[in-house]
Structures are given as structure tokens and as C-alpha cells.
Amino acid sequence: MSDVQQEILVEVDTEAAARARWNGPRNPWPAVFVTAWILAVFVFVAVSVYENAWRHHDVATSFWIGAAWAVPLLIVVHATHAVCFRRGGPLARRQDAVFRRAADRVLAAARAAGMPELDEGGVLRMLRARDNGPDPGTGERGGPDRPLLRWDLPLAGRGSRTIVVAERIGTAEPGGSPERTRLTSGTRPGAVAHPGAARPVTRRTHDSSAGAAVLGAYRSDSPAPITASRIGGAPAVPRDWEWPTCAEHDEPMQFTAQIEHRGTLVSVFVCQFDPGSCDSWDADSGANAAFVFSGRDLVSADRPVSPHGDPDDPDPAYPPLLADSMLLGTAPVTDAGDDTVSAALDAAGAVVAGQYGGEPDWLQEDETPAGLAFVASIESGPLGFDFGDAGRAYVFSDGVRAAVLWQCT
Numbered sequence: 001m002s003d004v005q006q007e008i009l010v011e012v013d014t015e016a017a018a019r020a021r022w023n024g025p026r027n028p029w030p031a032v033f034v035t036a037w038i039l040a041v042f043v044f045v046a047v048s049v050y051e052n053a054w055r056h057h058d059v060a061t062s063f064w065i066g067a068a069w070a071v072p073l074l075i076v077v078h079a080t081h082a083v084c085f086r087r088g089g090p091l092a093r094r095q096d097a098v099f100r101r102a103a104d105r106v107l108a109a110a111r112a113a114g115m116p117e118l119d120e121g122g123v124l125r126m127l128r129a130r131d132n133g134p135d136p137g138t139g140e141r142g143g144p145d146r147p148l149l150r151w152d153l154p155l156a157g158r159g160s161r162t163i164v165v166a167e168r169i170g171t172a173e174p175g176g177s178p179e180r181t182r183l184t185s186g187t188r189p190g191a192v193a194h195p196g197a198a199r200p201v202t203r204r205t206h207d208s209s210a211g212a213a214v215l216g217a218y219r220s221d222s223p224a225p226i227t228a229s230r231i232g233g234a235p236a237v238p239r240d241w242e243w244p245t246c247a248e249h250d251e252p253m254q255f256t257a258q259i260e261h262r263g264t265l266v267s268v269f270v271c272q273f274d275p276g277s278c279d280s281w282d283a284d285s286g287a288n289a290a291f292v293f294s295g296r297d298l299v300s301a302d303r304p305v306s307p308h309g310d311p312d313d314p315d316p317a318y319p320p321l322l323a324d325s326m327l328l329g330t331a332p333v334t335d336a337g338d339d340t341v342s343a344a345l346d347a348a349g350a351v352v353a354g355q356y357g358g359e360p361d362w363l364q365e366d367e368t369p370a371g372l373a374f375v376a377s378i379e380s381g382p383l384g385f386d387f388g389d390a391g392r393a394y395v396f397s398d399g400v401r402a403a404v405l406w407q408c409t
């Protein structure tokens with residue numbers, strides 16, 4: 001790193017994140033279910049036998065009394081699980097708080113040391129990841145593969161000549177010495193902004209007085225431009241653009257939607273490789289991605305290659321690119337209420353696919369990402385996206401960056 005000048009160095013204790021990373025979210029429910037079922041069967045048998053042998057009820061009646069003792073226990077256990085531990089539910093979010101607190105500490109330490117403001121999402125991805133892939137230069141000539149524990153952290157501002165590198169020190173295995181994350185920042189002479197990156201624009205403030213519109217999805221036989229707003233099908237992307245992969249699964253994310261928005265195309269991807277096993281509801285999880293494409297030189301994306309998925313399965317349940325596709329149009333929301341809008345869409349052969357503009361209609365609490373304005377929400381219904389139970393994805397942009405998250409009921 002001889003080209004790095006003016007180094008600033010700071011170390012942050014990230015042991016809590018390391019523990020959460022290695023232990024994963026603790027899930028006591030398999031043990032609870034097994035115990036509850038064993039107990040329920042035991043209670044059922046014991047009560048039935050007692051009622052039959054000692055209280056001289058006939059066999060059927062004894063069984064019913066036994067069931068009446070055992071079943072409520074199971075109902076309580078399963079109902080508690082359904083309410084508290086569903087995906088994207090309050091407890092899943094609480095488990096995520098460990099990483100957010102560690103990220104806050106990293107951001108605060110960087111700020112205090114005079115480094116440029118780091119991108120919070122990048123810091124979160126670094127903290128959650130076990131490694132940054134294999135270390136290049138290891139694993140050759142029969143040598144062992146070593147994980148790379150260095151990350152180039154993205155900065156909140158674009159076009160900066162500063163780079164910040166995070167390095168994980170301490171032991172990577174559980175039970176090792178406490179983990180610390182060392183941040184090094186320096187100026188790279190001659191560094192330029194990412195080629196092709198859109199120039200930062202003055203952020204337009206969100207015009208909340210603008211009326212919301214209903215996004216209607218419809219099928220059309222007439223050819224539409226590749227950049228038309230749509231759900232499913234193939235996205236329109238810049239040449240040499242790389243399909244985003246899930247940080248958890250390392251599989252291509254599924255293209256959800258692209259939405260024409262103020263002269264740009266906001267394109268949304270959510271991992272559906274194995275829904276529920278990655279935090280695709282979280283805007284910062286690395287299990288979803290949103291892009292702002294501008295310019296006219298967009299091409300229809302090719303189907304991405306799945307590195308681990310079953311190559312023999314010609315029809316995976318959650319392909320990254322849906323064969324089915326519906327175009328999106330907007331209808332202004334009237335005072336008459338949703339039923340009237342739905343009826344009008346029905347008459348036009350369309351279904352409600354979401355909302356465009358206006359204020360987001362949150363299913364849970366407001367989670368608008370800092371600095372971004374609401375673009376649209378997308379319902380899971382029309383093409384069967386997996387956003388949890390009756391979930392809805394929310395898309396945000398500031399004209400340069402975009403983000404997506406989802407909530408469910």
C-alpha cells in the first residue's frame with residue numbers, strides 16, 4: 001500500500017458481532033416443539049388411561065378427555081411461535097440489533113478519528129460476513145485456502161479519493177481471542193470515482209403533496225420497450241453490469257421489478273433462493289439490492305448463472321429471472337377508496353401490484369432508509385414473490401442510490 005498517504009488507524013471491539021456471527025441467531029424452537037409434543041403425548045396417554053381404568057369412562061370418552069388436556073398445550077406453543085418468531089417479525093429484528101450496535105460503534109470510531117463518513121450498509125455487510133471470500137494467493141499448489149479478512153468499505157459520499165480498509169484481527173473461530181476490527185483510511189492519489197458512476201445530483205426533496213398512484217399490473221401482447229415498468233421478466237441493465245448475488249447464499253438474487261421514476265429506472269432484486277434463510281427483508285443485509293439506472297444504453301439482462309443451484313433442475317422454484325412478466329401502469333388514487341380503484345383496474349384487466357409515489361403504507365413501523373425518498377411499494381401477490389406472509393416490498397431512491405426492504409403482516 002505504498003500509494004496510501006495520510007493514514008489514519010483506529011481499532012474497534014467487534015467481539016459481540018463475532019459471537020453473533022458464529023453462533024447465528026439462537027433458535028430454541030426445535031427443542032421447545034419436541035418437548036411440548038412429548039409432553040402432550042404423555043399427558044394424552046396418562047389422562048386417557050386414568051379416565052378409562054380408574055373412572056370407568058368408555059374408551060372413546062377417555063380419549064376425548066385426554067385430548068382436551070393435551071391439545072391446548074400444543075396450541076399455545078404453536079401460536080406463540082407463529083406470533084413472535086415469524087420471519088421479519090419483531091424478534092428476528094431484535095436479533096439483528098447486535099450487528100447494528102456494532103456498526104454504530106464502528107461508524108462512531110471512524111467519525112471520531114476523522115475518517116470520512118462510512119456507508120452503514122457496507123459496514124453491516126462486513127460485520128455479518130464470516131469472511132470476504134478466499135484470500136487470493138492462498139490455496140494454490142495444494143496449500144490451504146485461507147479466508148480473506150479485509151474489506152474495502154464503501155463511503156457514504158461518492159467520488160471521494162479516500163479509501164477505508166477494514167481488517168479483522170483476533171481469531172476467526174469461536175473461543176479465540178476477542179475480535180477487533182482495524183480501520184485504516186488513506187488518500188489514494190489519482191483515485192477517481194467509479195467509472196460510469198452517475199454524477200451526484202442535488203437531492204430533490206420528497207414532495208409529499210404529490211398524490212399517490214396505484215400500480216396496476218397487466219399482461220400485454222404488444223411488445224413493450226425493455227425499459228418499461230414491469231414486475232418479473234428480464235431487467236434492462238447497463239452493459240457490463242453484474243447481476244447481484246445474495247451475501248448469505250452467494251446465489252443470484254431474483255429480479256423483482258423495474259420502475260420508471262423521474263427519468264431513471266429503479267431496478268429491484270430480492271434473494272429468493274431459499275426464502276426465509278436469509279434476511280432479504282432488511283435493506284442492509286446484502287440479500288437484496290436496488291439500482292438506479294439512467295441513460296439510454298440499457299440492454300436486456302441475460303439469465304445469470306447459479307453457482308450452487310441444481311444445474312439439472314430446469315425449473316427451479318425461485319429462479320433469478322421469472323419467465324412470467326407483467327407490465328406496470330399507474331392509476332391515480334381517488335377519494336373514493338381502494339375498492340373503487342380495484343374495480344376500475346379489474347375492468348381494465350389489471351390487478352393491484354403496489355403503490356407509486358405518495359407516502360408509503362407501512363405494514364410495520366416506518367423504516368425509510370436515511371437520505372432516500374419513497375418510490376413505490378410492490379405487493380407479493382400478482383407474481384407470487386416471497387415477502388413473508390402477505391408481504392410488501394418498499395423501494396426508495398434519491399436519484400443516484402436506491403434501496404429495497406420488505407415487511408409482512
Ligand SMILES: [Zn+2]
Pocket residue numbers: 246247248249250271272273274277278280287
Ligand atoms: Zn439469500
